[in-house]
Amino acid sequence: MSTTTISIPSIKDVPQGRLGVWVLIAGELIIFGGLIACYILYRLRYPEWGEQAAHTSTPLGALNTIVLLTSSFTVVMSHTASIKKQLNKIVLWMSATIGLGLMFLVVKSIEYTNEISHGFTLTSPSLVAKGESVGANFWSFYYLATGLHALHVIVGMLILFIVMMGARKGKNLHRVELGGMYWHMVDIIWIFLFPLLYLAK
Amino acid sequence: MNHTKQNFWTKYVFATDHKVIGKQYIITGLIMALVGGYLSYVFRMQLAYPGQSIPLYGDMGPQQYNAFITLHGMIMFFWFAMPILLAGFGNLFIPLMIGTDDMAFPTVNMISFWIFFVSTIVLMVSFFLPGGAAAGGWTMYPPLSITAHQPTFWGSFFTGQTFLLLAVALEFVSMLMGGINFLTTTINKRAPGMTAFRLPIYVWFANLAGIIFMFSVGPLIAGAFMMLLDINMGTGFYDPYRGGDPILFQHLFWFFGHPEVYVLLLPSLGVTAEIISTFSRKPIFAYKTIIYMALIASVLSVIVWAHHQFISGIDPRMATFFSVGTILISIPFAAIILSYLATLWGGSIRLKMPMIWTIAGIGSFLIGGLTGLFLGSDTFDIYAHDTYFVIAHFHYVLIPVVIFGTFAAIYYWYPKYFGRMLNEKIGKIHFWLTFLSFHAFAFPLFFSGLQGEHRRIADYSSFDSLMTLPIQHIRIISTIATIILISSQLLLIINVFWSYRKGKVAGRNPWEANTLEWQTDSPPQHGNFEVYPEVYRGAYEYSLPDRTEDFYPQNEK
Numbered sequence: 231m232s233t234t235t236i237s238i239p240s241i242k243d244v245p246q247g248r249l250g251v252w253v254l255i256a257g258e259l260i261i262f263g264g265l266i267a268c269y270i271l272y273r274l275r276y277p278e279w280g281e282q283a284a285h286t287s288t289p290l291g292a293l294n295t296i297v298l299l300t301s302s303f304t305v306v307m308s309h310t311a312s313i314k315k316q317l318n319k320i321v322l323w324m325s326a327t328i329g330l331g332l333m334f335l336v337v338k339s340i341e342y343t344n345e346i347s348h349g350f351t352l353t354s355p356s357l358v359a360k361g362e363s364v365g366a367n368f369w370s371f372y373y374l375a376t377g378l379h380a381l382h383v384i385v386g387m388l389i390l391f392i393v394m395m396g397a398r399k400g401k402n403l404h405r406v407e408l409g410g411m412y413w414h415m416v417d418i419i420w421i422f423l424f425p426l427l428y429l430a431k
Numbered sequence: 432m433n434h435t436k437q438n439f440w441t442k443y444v445f446a447t448d449h450k451v452i453g454k455q456y457i458i459t460g461l462i463m464a465l466v467g468g469y470l471s472y473v474f475r476m477q478l479a480y481p482g483q484s485i486p487l488y489g490d491m492g493p494q495q496y497n498a499f500i501t502l503h504g505m506i507m508f509f510w511f512a513m514p515i516l517l518a519g520f521g522n523l524f525i526p527l528m529i530g531t532d533d534m535a536f537p538t539v540n541m542i543s544f545w546i547f548f549v550s551t552i553v554l555m556v557s558f559f560l561p562g563g564a565a566a567g568g569w570t571m572y573p574p575l576s577i578t579a580h581q582p583t584f585w586g587s588f589f590t591g592q593t594f595l596l597l598a599v600a601l602e603f604v605s606m607l608m609g610g611i612n613f614l615t616t617t618i619n620k621r622a623p624g625m626t627a628f629r630l631p632i633y634v635w636f637a638n639l640a641g642i643i644f645m646f647s648v649g650p651l652i653a654g655a656f657m658m659l660l661d662i663n664m665g666t667g668f669y670d671p672y673r674g675g676d677p678i679l680f681q682h683l684f685w686f687f688g689h690p691e692v693y694v695l696l697l698p699s700l701g702v703t704a705e706i707i708s709t710f711s712r713k714p715i716f717a718y719k720t721i722i723y724m725a726l727i728a729s730v731l732s733v734i735v736w737a738h739h740q741f742i743s744g745i746d747p748r749m750a751t752f753f754s755v756g757t758i759l760i761s762i763p764f765a766a767i768i769l770s771y772l773a774t775l776w777g778g779s780i781r782l783k784m785p786m787i788w789t790i791a792g793i794g795s796f797l798i799g800g801l802t803g804l805f806l807g808s809d810t811f812d813i814y815a816h817d818t819y820f821v822i823a824h825f826h827y828v829l830i831p832v833v834i835f836g837t838f839a840a841i842y843y844w845y846p847k848y849f850g851r852m853l854n855e856k857i858g859k860i861h862f863w864l865t866f867l868s869f870h871a872f873a874f875p876l877f878f879s880g881l882q883g884e885h886r887r888i889a890d891y892s893s894f895d896s897l898m899t900l901p902i903q904h905i906r907i908i909s910t911i912a913t914i915i916l917i918s919s920q921l922l923l924i925i926n927v928f929w930s931y932r933k934g935k936v937a938g939r940n941p942w943e944a945n946t947l948e949w950q951t952d953s954p955p956q957h958g959n960f961e962v963y964p965e966v967y968r969g970a971y972e973y974s975l976p977d978r979t980e981d982f983y984p985q986n987e988k
Contacts, residue, residue: 246535246619253611257645264650264686268657268679276674353665363667364674370666374656 251408255415258382262419265378269371269426282368284431285350287341291428294337295420301330302417305390305410312406317398320406324394327413331387338380345369375423379416386416437957445545447537448957450848452544453522460515463551467506468917470499474889479910481890496889497566498591502558504569505595508691509602510551512833516698517644518547518609520840521637523848525613527948527955528631530622530964530986535615543608550601557594565591568887570684573669573677577661587663596655596662603648610641622947622986624966628719629985631946631970635722636701640694643729647690654683678743685736693732695829697725699836700767703789706843707771709944710786711778712981714971716770724763731760741809742816750809757807761800768793768800779974779981783942784858785843791866792835799827802877817887820880826873838865838923845930846937850953853934857926864919872912875905943982946970950984 244252273279308323349356352373354366386409393409396402446452474496476485484490491499522540526533534540557564567576576592587593617630617638657668658680667673669680708715715721735756737745745753771793780786802824805811815821838861846852879902884891891897940949951960964986972983 244619246615249619250536250539250611250615253614253645254607257607257611257649260646260649261652262649264653264683265656267650268653268683271679272674278674352660353667358673363672367667367674370657370660370668370673374660374666378656 245404247404247408248411251411255411258415259419262375262378262422265375266422266426269375272367272371273426273430276364276367278362278364279368280431282350282365283427285345285348286372286428287344288428290337290341291424294334295424297330297334297337298417298420301327301334302414304330305413309407309410312397312403315400315403317400320397320403321394324390324397324406328387328390328394331383331390334383335380338376372427375427379419379423382416382419386413389413445541447533447541449522449526449534449537449540450955450959452540453519453524454848455544456514456519456522456547459548459551460511460519463506463510463514465920466555467503467511468920470503470506471913472917474499474503475910475913477889478891479907481892491889493889494563494566497568497887498558498564500887501565501567501569501595502554505565505599506554507829508569508695509599510554512695512829513602513606514547515837516695516702516833517637517640518544518606520633520698520702520844521609521613521641523844524631524948525616525634525637526620527847527951527959528634528946529617529620529625530947530960530966531616531620532958532960532963534612535620536612539608540612543605543612546601546608547605550598550605553594553601554598557591557598560589560591560594562590565595567592570688571595571658571680572684573658573661573680577658577669590662593659593662596659600652600655603652607645607648610645613638613641622964622966625985626966628722629966629969631701632704632715632718632721633698633701636697636704636725639725639729640697643690643697643732644694647687647733650683651687654680678740681740681743682736685739686733689736689739690729690732692828693728696764696832697729699792699832700725702836702840702843703771703792705944705946706785706789706839707774708971708973709843709942710781710783710789711775712781712973713774713778714969714973716773716776718969718971721767721770724766728760728763728767731756731763735760738807738809738812741812747809754807754809758804761804761807764800768797783842784853784855784862785839785942787859787862788835788839788842791862792831792839795827795831795835795866795870798874799824799829799831802827815880817885818880819876819884819886822886823873823876823880826876830869830873834865834869838862841923841927843942844948845927846941847948847953847955849931849934850937851930851934852937852941853926853930857922857929861919861922861926864922865916868912868915868919872909872916875909879905879909940984943980945972945982945984947985950986 304323304326308320308327311317311319311323345351350369350372352370354369357363357366357369389412390409393402393405397406441447443451446455473485473488473491476488477491477496522534565571565576571592617634621630657666660666661668661670661675667675669675669677671677704715704721735753737749737753738757741750741753775790802820806815806821806824842853842858882897882902884897884902888894937953939951939953941953942949947964947966948955950964966985967988968983968985970985974981975983
C-alpha cells in the first residue's frame with residue numbers, strides 16, 4: 231500500500247475543518263470570557279471606573295463597531311461567492327474585509343493616540359500621581375482588552391489574506407468559510423467590549 | 432491517503448504521523464520527569480540535612496530551594512504528566528482505537544509538538560538566568576511572584592518568572608491545538624460502526640480531559656497576560672494600592688488549577704479501564720455509568736476551585752458551598768473505582784506487569800482520595816492548609832494515578848509500538864522498588880504535616896518544635912525513599928532498551944485484547960491499517976459463553 235490512495239471510511243457529520251474551527255473559537259471565547267469577567271467584577275466594585283470610561287470616545291468606538299459589522303457582511307459575501315465558485319468575487323469581498331479590518335486598526339490607533347496624549351496609558355502615571363490609582367487600573371484593563379482584541383484582528387487579517395491567496399487560484403475554497411468563522415468571532419468579541427468599555431459610564 | 436517517500440527529517444523529526452508524535456511527546460516528557468525528579472532529590476536532601484553540601488549539587492540556599500520546589504511542581508504537571516498522559520498517549524492511541532489512519536489535522540499536530548518542545552527549552556533556559564528560575568511557588572501567587580523583580584521592561588523580562596509564564600503560555604497553546612485535534616478526530620474520523628458507546632473508555636476520558644482543559648484554561652491565560660504586564664510594564668492588576676487584587680489571580684489560577692487535576696486523572700483512569708478489563712477477561716462493569724460519572728465529575732470539577740482558598744478570606748457561606756461541591760466529586764470517582772473493582776470481581780485475572788501497576792495504582796489512589804475528603808472540608812483544611820499533609824495528599828493522588836498509570840500504559844502498549852514484549856522480571860523488580868519507596872516517601876508526610884510542618888520552608892532548624900526526633904526521622908526516611916524512588920527508574924530505562932533489541936517478539940495481539948489497535952501489525956505501518964476496520968461490537972466483550980476464544984475483537988464479524 232506504499233503509493234496507493236485509499237479512502238478511509240469514517241463518520242462525517244460536520245466537515246472536519248469546520249469542526250476544528252468551532253472548537254478553536256470556543257477556546258478563544260473562554261480566554262476573553264475570563265478577561266471580561268474580571269472587568270465586570272472590578273467595574274461593579276469601583277465606581278471610579280465609570281468616570282474613566284467617560285474619557286473613551288463613544289463616537290469612534292461606534293464607528294469601529296459599524297466598520298466591524300460591515301466587515302462581517304463582506305466576509306459572508308465572500309463565502310457566498312465561494313459556494314458559487316466565483317473566484318474574482320471571493321478576492322473582491324475578501325480584500326474588502328481585510329480593508330475594513332485595516333480601517334478598524336486605523337481608527338483604533340487614532341483613539342490610542344488621543345488617549346495617550348491625555349495621559350491615559352497602560353500605567354497612567356499622571357492618574358496615579360493625582361491619587362486616582364484605581365482609575366489608572368481601568369486603563370490597564372482597557373489597553374489589555376482592546377490590545378488583545380486588536381491582535382486578533384491582525385491575526386484574522388493574516389488568515390484571510392492567506393485564504394484569499396489560495397482561493398484566487400481556486401485552491402482550498404472551503405477555507406473561505408473557515409476564515410469567515412474566525413472573523414465573526416473577532417467581531418463578536420468586539421460587540422461585548424464596546425458596551426463594556428465605551429457605554430458603561 | 433498518500434504515502435510519499437520519507438527521509439530522516441520527515442520521518443523522525445518533523446513527522447506528521449501520530450505514532451511518531453506520540454513517542455516524541457512521551458520521550459520529552461520522561462526526560463523532563465528526570466529533571467523534575469532530580470530537583471526533588473536536591474530539595475529533599477536540603478530538608479533532611481539542612482546546611483550541608485548536597486552530593487551531585489552543592490550548597491543550597493533558600494532562593495534555590497524555592498526555585499526548585501516551584502519548578503518541580505510546574506515540570507511534573509505541565510511538562511511530564513500532561514504531555515505523556517494526554518498528548519502522548521492520546522496521539523498514540525486515539526487514531527488506532529477509533530480505527531483511522533491519523534489525526535484530523537496532522538500538520539497542526541506536528542506544530543503543536545514543536546511548540547511544546549520550544550516551551551521546554553524556554554523553561555530550561557530560565558534556570559540559567561541571572562536571577563535564577565522562578566521562585567514564587569508553582570501557584571505563582573502575586574504579589575510574591577511580581578514584586579520579586581524591578582518593573583523595568585528589559586530588566587524584568589529576563590527573569591525566571593517571565594520565562595516561566597512564557598513557557599506555560601507556549602505549553603498551553605500546544606495543548607489547546609492538541610485538544611482541537613483530539614476532539615475533531617474522535618468526532619469525525621471514527622470507523623463505521625464505532626458509535627459513541629462502543630468507544631474504548633480511554634478515548635472517552637482523553638476527550639473529556641481535553642474538553643475540561645480547553646474550558647478552564649482560558650481565564651488563566653487572561654490572568655497570565657495581566658501578570659506579565661504587572662511584572663514587565665508596571666501595571667497594577669494585582670496591586671491593591673492600584674485597585675487591583677491579588678486574590679483575583681488565585682481565582683483565575685484555581686479555576687484552571689483544580690480541573691487540571693481531573694485533566695490528569697481521567698486519561699490515566701481510562702488506561703486503567705483498558706487494562707483492568709483485558710487482564711480480568713471480563714467486560715468492564717457498568718460501562719455507560721462510568722462515562723456518565725466522568726461527565727458529572729467534569730462538570731463538578733469547574734465549580735469547586737475555591738477550596739484552595741479557604742484561608743484567603745472567603746465568606747463562610749461560600750466556603751460551605753465549595754466544601755460540599757468538593758466532597759460531592761468523590762461520589763463519581765468512587766463509582767468509577769467501584770466499577771473497576773467489580774470488574775476484577777470473579778474475573779480470571781492475569782497478573783502481568785500492566786495489571787500489577789494498575790492494581791497498585793487503584794489501591795494507593797484510595798488513600799489519596801480518602802484524605803481528599805478531609806481536605807475538602809473547610810474546617811479541617813484551615814488547620815492543614817499548606818502543611819505536609821496536603822503534600823502527602825496530592826502525591827497520593829498524583830503518583831498512583833499519573834506515574835503508576837504511565838508505567839501500566841508503557842508495559843501494556845510497548846509491544847504494540849515497538850513489536851517486542853518488555854521483560855517481566857526486570858519489570859517486577861522495578862515495580863516493587865517503586866511501589867515500596869513511594870509509600871515510604873509519601874505516607875510519613877501525613878504525620879509530619881499533622882505535627883505542623885509547613886511547606887516552602889527550606890530549613891527548619893530555627894523551629895524547635897519541628898526539630899524533635901520523630902519529625903527529623905520522618906524527613907530522613909522520606910528523603911532516602913525519594914532517592915530510591917528516583918534511582919529505581921533506571922530499571923525501566925534499562926528494560927526499554929534491552930527489550931527493544933532482545934525482548935520476546937510480540938505479534939499482533941499479545942494480550943488477547945479486543946480494541947482496534949491490537950488488530951493491526953506491531954508496530955503499525957504508516958496509515959495504521961492494511962484494511963480499514965468496521966466495528967460490530969463494544970470494546971470489552973470478553974469471555975462470551977458461546978465463543979471458543981475468550982476475546983472478541985471489535986472488528987470481527
